[in-house]
Each structure stands twice: as C-alpha cells, then as structure tokens.
Amino acid sequence: MSEKTLPDTGPRARAEAVGGPERTQMQMIVRRFLRHRPAMVSLAVLAVITAFAFLGPHLWAWDHRVHGEIPPSVPPGGDHPLGTTRAGHDVLGQLMRGAQQTLKVALTVSVLSTVVGSLWGAAAGYYGGRTDALMMRVVDVFMIVPLLVMVAAISGTVRGGTTWWAVSLIIAVFSWAQIARVVRGVVLSLREQEFVEAARAAGASPWWIIVRHLLPNAAGPIIVAATLLIAVAILLEAGMSFLGFGIQLPDISLGRMIDDARTAATTRPWLFYPPGVLLVVICLTVNFIGDGLRDALDPRQTMERR
Amino acid sequence: MLVYTVRRLLGAVPVLVLASILTFVLIDVSGDPLADLRLQQPPPDPSVIQLQEERLYLDRSMAERYWLWVTGIGGNGDIGLLQGEFGPSTQSTTYDIGANIAERLGVTLRLVGAAMVLAFGLAVLTGVVSAMRQYSKVDYTLTFIGFLALAMPTFWFAGIMQSAGVGFNELVGTQVFATIGDGTYQAQGQDLWGRITNAFAYMTLPTIVLMLTTFASWSRYQRTSMLEVLNSDYVRLARAKGLPERVVIRRHALRTALIPLTTVTAVGMAAIIDGTVLTERVFQWRGLGEFFIAAVDSNDSYALMAWLMLSGTTVIVANLIADLLYGVLDPRIRYE
C-alpha cells in the first residue's frame, strides 16, 4: 500500500493542512507571525527602544541625575535635544533611564508571574476536583482586588526607597493570577483530549503527561498571555509612580517623569509629552506583538484581558 | 433560579473572607502606622507612642487584631466591620473613616456610573460594527483605536484631556469645561438647569478619561463574541428562514452576543476602580480616590483596609450581578 501524502480536504483539516506538505509546526508559526505586519513593525520599533534604553545611557553625555552645569527649564534644542527640567535634569538622559527601569520591571514581572501562574494553573487544571476549586478560589481573590490600588497601597506603606526589583516583586504578587486562569483553562481542555488518554493507555505517568503533552501544547497561550502581561505591568508601574508610590528618587521611571511634569503639560510640554509618548509606544508595540503571536500560535484564543 | 442565586451568594462569601485576610495581612505587614511618629524630631515621649499604640490596637497580635477588626469584640467601640465601625485613624482622633467614605461615595459613584454606561454603550456599538465589517477599513481603524486605548496610561491621557480642556476654554473665551474639582460646591443653590450645565462642565472630561480604561477591552470582547455568533449555525438558519439581515443581526446575533459581555463587564469593575483613583487625582476631585491616597500617605491602615474591603465587595457584588444577569439572559443557565 503506498498512499501519497496529500493534504486532507476534510473540513477540519482544511484550516491547517492545506498549505502543502513538508512544513513543520514551527515553520508555520514563524510564517504566520512574519505575515502579521503590525507585529513585525512593532518588533523593530521595540528593538530600537530597547537599544535606546540600555545602550543609550552609555553613549549620551548626561545621565538621569541633577547636574549643576545643566541650565534649568531650557526648551528642546542645542545641547539638550529634549530640554531640561527646572531642577536641572537632562530630559533625554532621564528618558533613557526611565525607559530602562520600566522595561526591567515589566520583563521581571512577566517572567515571575508566568512561572508562578503556569505552575499554579497547570496543577489546578490537571488535578481538578476539590484541589482545583480551592486553588481557583485563591485566584479569584487576587482577581477581585484592583491591581493598581493594591500594589500602590503596599508599596506606599513600605517606607524607604522602593527599588525596581521591589516594585517588580509587588506587581508580580498580584498579577500571576491572570496567567494561572489562562493556563488552567487550557490544561482543562487538553486533559480531555484523546491524545492524553492515549498516553495514559500506554502507561504514562502524570509527570510524563504534563511535561511531554500538556505543557508543550499550552505553550502558545502561555507565551501570548506573558507578552500581554508585559504591557499590563508597564501601565501598573507607571500608575504606581504617578501616585508617588513606585520607584523613588533619585532613580526615575517613565511614570515618575509624567508625575513630575503633571502641572507642566501646558507650560513646559517637553517635560510632559516625551515620557508619555514613549510609554504608549512601548505598550502599543508589546500589544501588537502579543496579537501577532496569538494569531501565529493560537488562532482560536479569544481576546480576554483587563 | 432562587437556588442558583443563593448558591452564587454563598460562593462569594469565602472569597470575600479570603480577600479580607489577604488584605489585612499584607497591609499590616507592609507598613507601620506609627512610622512617621517614631521618626519625628525631636523624638516624642515613649508614653505618647504607647498611647497611640493602644489607641490603634497595635499592642495586640496580628491575629487578635484581625478578629477585632472584623467583629469589634473587645475594642473601644470604634472598630468592628460587623458593627459598622472601620477602626481608628492615624490621621486624627476625630477622623471618622466610615463618615468620610460615605461623604465621598456619591462623588465617585457619579463618575463611575457615567463612565461605565458610556463605555458599555460605545463598546457594544464599535464591537458590533467591527465584527460586521470584519477586515474593512472601519474595522482596522477601530482595532487601532482599541489598541491605542489599551496602551494609554490613564493619568497621562487625563493630563492631555485637561490641557485640551483648558485650551478649548481659551479658544472659545468662556469656561465650557471645568478642569479642576468635582463641582459639588459649585452646584449648591443652583436651579435644575444650572445643575445640569454644572455637571456637564465638571463631568465631561473625567468621564471620557475613565471610560477609556475599559472601553477598549470590552469593545474587543464584543467584537470576538459577535464574530463567533455571526458564524454560528443558528444565525445561518435565521438567514435561511428569510429574515432580513437587520432582524437577523438584532434579534439573533446581538441578543446572544451580549450575554458573555455581562461577565466581562463585572471583571472590568476592578480596572475601573484603579482608573477612578488616577482620574480623581488628575482632576483633583474630592472622591474616594483622594481618600485612598491620603490614607496611604499617612499610613492609615484601617482606612486603607476599609477602602480595599469596599472595593473588593463592589467587585464581588458586580460579579454576582453579572452571574445572575447571565442566568436571566441565558435559558440554559436559568433551568440548570
């Protein structure tokens, strides 16, 4: 019997197999992602911003601190392309440092929350029953507290300087629950799949099933959720800083810069707009990348976030 | 339906209890209400500190304090959630947490209510339009606006709106938009028309800002939900019956696609509370947001906990209402 490998034309296969033979899962994902133009543009823009934030401070003359030589409240131009503050900061220098701190916080939050959330969600989904019910009640508790308010309350009552990693930790403590919810949902539906049953029929242990089958198949949604969480974390950090509870002076973050320039929007707009625009661009690119990843990895997942 | 309601109600209780423990422990561990007092120069007399500790029940263990905070048994009559007392404040001995919250509740509710209604209406509208014109220019534009809104820090947008308001006022030469304050004071003694114009002037900008915090995700959700329904077999059958497209969309697609949005709206409640704090700070309203910031600034643990319990309860109640509404709207749940 020699059957030619031709794509099936059944209704279920058409969506995935019609592309012709000889293409691996990975190639299809990459191809779908490359085709998502907003995501590709975003990736490029984000790369530039990252370079700006991490390499910029090494190349630029001024850092984010106050310097006696800097004339106060100079509009953009000349020695200070983005102007200076009243106290004597170079805005460009502040912007680089601010973006750097913001990105560091966001990435740390995303990694921490994803690890904790995935394990929590996978365990709840796999074991099911009472364990699941109990674990998800805990998640519910974290879902009902308004994130920003909670992290602000906690970091605000912690006296003394709050560093970027302390801020990350506080945000992560309150944002893993969203990931846990996503992962649990995916694992719950995967658990019922026949391929999991097939592995059980072959004698596979729970550990084998989780590592070999559940996690690889849940990877798509996890990556997407982790990416989108970056944007959430950025906005949270900015909100905290704005309320005065985030990263403390003399260090700076984008949110802090906006807070400092709160009353200057009309009088000294160069202080107010650049950090905001940068913040929006970072979040926008991250969201578009997340969208592209979702289309590529997990076309059926719906848009559900806070 | 009654059983369903009661079951949901009972299910919310453990979540609320857990939330209260979590909140209490975290706030209690993270800060010392008397930190500012202890750091005072010259150092205050130890007896002053001791007196304050006793007043704030800091001389008891955390577990005792939690029990006291919930029940009020063994306290001085100023504490105990179940007795309607929120506890002593660090801000002053006469500062009544409950009365202060009550006073500001109306201001905040006005803003939240207006923003939610507006956000919901706009989200449904744009979501439906986007879904029906999938992959058209309109869809792409709305999608981009949605992404922009999701990426926009509330307070920054508030700042922009504020300066835009100021600019507009200068342009037309009169005060169309008020950019500072909540307008409660200005509304006193006005006739109905005066109250309406006053409310418009003070509320427009903050409402737009707050609306933005949830509008985008609701709109995206409505689009997805609508697309799913539009591709469903029953919408196809409705068309095959010969119903005009308009009727198919309204009666069969929209009616069903709205159901899941109830849940999403409730979940969005928490985000709205976050947004309220930020918006009120920018526009300098004397609402619950300001109360919250003042409480954090003065390490006022009991005020903070009162605030967090209130917001937590609000979110839980919103979820409860959404669940019940779901039951009313979807017969499959109703008869379960």
Added chain:
Amino acid sequence: MTVTTSAGGAGTDPVRPDDEAVLEVTDLSVDFTSEDGPLRAVRGVSYTLRRGEALGIVGESGSGKSVASMAVMGLLPKNARVSGSAKVLGREVLGLPDSEISKVRGERIAMIFQDPLTSLNPVYTVGYQIAEAVLAHRRVGRARAHERALELLRLVGIPHPEQRVKQYPHELSGGMRQRVVIAIAMANDPDVIVADEPTTALDVTVQAQVLEALNAARRETGAALVLITHDLGVVAGHVDRVAVMYGGRVVESGPVQEVFHSPRMPYTLGLLGSLPRLDGDRATRLTPIRGTPPALNAMPAGCAFAPRCPMARDRCRDEEPALSATDAPGHTAACHYSGELDGVGPADLFGDGTAAAGRERTRATGAPVLTVNDLVKNFPIRSKGLLRRKVGEVQAVSGISLELRERETLALVGESGCGKSTTARMLLRLIERSSGEIVYRGQPLHDLSPRRMRPLRHELQIVFQDPFASLDPRMTVADLVGEPLRIHGERAGRARERAGDLLDLVGLDPAHGSRYPHEFSGGQRQRIGIARALALQPKVLVLDEPVSALDVSVQAGVINLLEDLQEELGLSYLFVSHDLSVVRHIADRVAVMYLGRIVETGPTERLFREPTHPYTQALVSAIPLPDPVRERERERILVTGDVPSPADPPSGCRFRTRCPKFAHGLSEGERTRCVEEPPELLDRGSGHRDACHYSEAVELL
C-alpha cells in the same frame, strides 16, 4: 408503533414530478480566498430540479456538495466568490441584494442543516423560532403564527406539541431539534427544501424518524428536495435522481437505480465497492480507493480523480472530461472511458488480487483472553439544591459480562449514550469501574495499582475514534509511534527504529516519520494511531469507533488493514461501533447494548440473519441499504421516541418504553411482566442470547 412501510421515499410520493423546473443551477463555481491562494471549492456545477422531484447529491468531505447549495441560498461567508447562475422558478437568485434574497429564502427555498444541536438559537423558545419563520413571509398575527407552529410540530411527529412549543432548544433531544428545524423549513410551503446532511449527527433509529419527518414535510408541501449526504444508503431510499460530486464537480448523475446498478464513472464504482454492506457477503474483501481526494488549491490538470483511478491513462491526466451522456437515458458521467465500465464490478477495477480470492475466516475457537464479569459504572448525580448532595447515580454501565477470545473480533454496538465506550475504557482502566471483575488471562486487572498495571499495558492497547484529537499535534509521527516504547524505558534510537517498522506495517512510508500529524489525511492519521497502539506488541486491541470519522473510500482501507493485522499478528479485537454495516463485515461475534445493558449477543451471521430482540431488529431495519430497489422494498420496524435518561431508566425491561412489540404485540398481562421483571440474558442456542421475555426471531435481510 410498528410502522411497516415500503420506505416512504419518492417512489410512493403522491406528488408526481412534472416538467416545471423549480431550481435551475448552471455552471456554478465557488472560490474561496485563503492563506494559501484560492481554493476552488465548486467548479462548474449544473443541475435542474423539477417540481416535486428529489435529487440526491453525494460526495465525500471536501467534494463541494454543501458549498454548492449554500451558494444558491446566498449563505456563504464573504470570502467566497460565486459565479454562474441559479434560477428559482425562473428567477435569478445569485447576486441578489439582501432585501430580495431574504424574500426567496424560507419562502421558495428552505434549508435544513447538519447539526441540530447548534442550528437553533439557545435563547428563544422553539415555538418562537417556528413562528418567526411564518411571520417572516406571512402577514398574519402572532396568535395565528403560534397556531401554525403547533400544527407544524404535530406534522413532523413531535409528541405533546403544546408543551414542546414553550420549551427552549436545550430541553429537546437532537432528533427532536432536527424535526423542529424541518418544521421551520416547511413553515411557508417552500418549492424546494435543501437538506444538508440532515441525519449525519443522529443515531440510526432517530435517523429513521427524522427521515420520516422529512417525507412528511414533502408530502405536506409538495416541495422538491435536494438531499446532500455522504451516506449512499440514505440516498438510495429517498431520491429519484442522484448526482455524485468529486473535487468540486459533478462527475456522474442520473436516475438513482441507473447510477447504483451500472455506474459509469470509476469513482462511483469505487465508492460502492468500499462500502461494507448489511446485505453483502461477509467474506468479500472491501475494495478501497487508494490515495486521498485532491487538495482544493492544487487540482490536477486533467481529471481530478485520475491520480486515484486504476484505469487512468495519459489523456485523463491532461484533459478534464466533460459531463456527457452515456448509453442510458438521463445518465451522464464525466469520464473519457465511461463506456469501458459496462458490466465491471468494483473488485475488478479496484481489487488488489486478494480481493478476488475472498478470504477464509478463521473461526474463533481460541481460549478466552479477556473476561468481564458484571461490570458496573456509576456516575453520581448531584442534587440541584444548595449543597449539591449526591442524590443518586447514573448507571452508565449496569452489569456487563463479556468474553473476548483469542484471535477473535467481538463487536460492542449500540447508539450514543448506551455505555459502550465507557465499557471499553474501563477494560483498560482509563476509567475506574464501580464494581465487577476484569480478568486478563487469569489475572484480575480491576484492582491493580497503577504501577502494577503498567506492565500489562503491553498486552492491552486502544485505538481512538478521532484521528485528529488522538495524536499530539506537537510531536512528530515517529515520536508519537515510538512514545509507548519510550514510556516503557526503551532508548530513543531504538524507539525510532521500531517506529519506522511500525509505520511500514500499517502502510505508511517510514521516511515520513519526521513529519507532524497535521500533514496527514484522516485515514493516514488513523493508521498512525494503529501503529502506536501496536508499538508494545499487544495481544488485545480495543478499537473505539476506529473508522466512523473517516470517509467511506478511506474507511475501507483501514478496515482491510485491521483485518490483515489481526491475521498476521494474531490479535483479539474489541470493536466498539454504532455502525452495524461495518460490524457485520468485521466482527465474529456481536453484543448489542441498550442503556447500559447487553440486550442481545451472538455470532455475527446469526444475529444479523435472525435477530431476536426487538431493539436489534429495529437497529437492523433502520440501517439504510445502498441499493435503491431493496431499500424501497424492505420491511421496516420503526421505534418511536428517544433513549430515556440513564439517570432514571424504566423499570423492568429498559427498552419497553420504545419497544414496538410492547406497544402493539403484547396483551395487557404480558406487558406487566416487561414492566416488573428485568429480563435476563438467556441462551437461545449456539451462543445466541437475548434479554427479552417474548423474544422471537425475525428475518429482516
């Protein structure tokens, strides 16, 4: 009720076909835009439907049969480009604006869809949805529309319509919902009813009821029918003319007898040959069509069937044959060499040599390998009250005893929800039993710990129904097939080597081991699933509906493979299925299940020739035969209603609520016994046992 009719198809239809064309489709083509370029779903389809006539459109998945009808209704998604012409009563309907086409839909053409569970809007009552269809075209009051809804429900045979009309779709069974959809279709006395796989999602006994309702609808409205299906048996009994579609085109069409008895297109011939038949010779080997249907975005230049056709020549690969007349009147075929097919049987053309020889069935004389005693599975029922207390139990399986012998195929058949899959999974300890014994070669399996069970997994393996869900999409085929070996501690290299051998064994190219499951067709995936099950060299294979998700032309290949493997490797099969035709072909012995119990069991030949339990009789007579003459002349035993809830099974005999014998053939006194005393499974001689107090053999084939 025992309805003994000669199948109420078009033959007995009171409405005689006359010459007026109600639907005229000319050169209809549909393209879809997709990621991988245009998909040519329908290519130049033409047909004419006359008043009152019934036309069957037959084809496998992806043949374009559904898309063509949706295009006529204007119901395709926006990325579809439709060209050609479709005239309803002489009026062009393609490209009409919404306001115009909505006046045609429902009024002139009505449509019935495949899945009754999703066809009705969950938030409106059944009555509302029927009345809505009436009000869409008739200026009558709400009250009148409501009356009409009641009347329609009665017409399609729904009991207690006054209650049903107020219920929501989820409160009705699948069969009832499909009858509601039929009621909606007939609401405005349309000229054409298009039924797209109307019974595919339903059980056979319910299928018979729904087809009866469809006939009633036609009698009532005089509508012409377009019946789209993959089931040749349904077509044989219910249409006047048939059109066979392949690769987006009509490749053969003509009067149903003509096409079935002397097909003039190799594909049609192949389809008929790959179909296991209830009335066929069990020893005849099925003749599958090799290969898989062409991809819609990569149609071959010539005849779409040429790559799979044994008689294809150079001309077939270069030049697409037109649909042209054959020697018989009204019979057309799209084959350059249709003349050569006169008197040719499927085996002559598609056989692989072994077919002609037939096969010697090894009679099952071996020792029992797997024995099951009084197996029970209970699922708890929670109360609807506050505490969700356990208030009772659903007996999904209530006391099943089986014996599987060496080298034998034992089939477990029944409709959905009868507990057959649960039983199969309990044997492998994939679901824990509530009570009873499972013994493999003298060793009790039922209370082994998971660790002690592991070595025994070597002996017992399973093949699943869904070839798409049962293979992990993130693993290569070689990894999938080798996985059981890896689980049992084999080295990676050795496992891959074995995987290659196994792929070869099931008829796949071992070189394809590095590919992912999504690159394979349904039939190929099922072969991969079989290869994986064989990796541990088991003695017993549980086959859970292994071919029911496959197209017929592919299904035959898998059935042949299973038969060969059994012969070669000396396997014992427990074959779980709802498809009696397949079971009759492959099984040595059969056990029929109803509501968690075995109601009849015996050697295949005997059980099908003279079934003794009324349920088996109803099942056998509900299976449509792919033979227009015999299908229309058959005696039928119809059962009414739906399967009762297992949570509250009827007392005494569980089948009595639907039993035609109980309803019409028994006296009052005799019935009491059915109500009060559950019948035992008693021997009727030579291993044939049934659980009926008043069993008697009936010959149905």
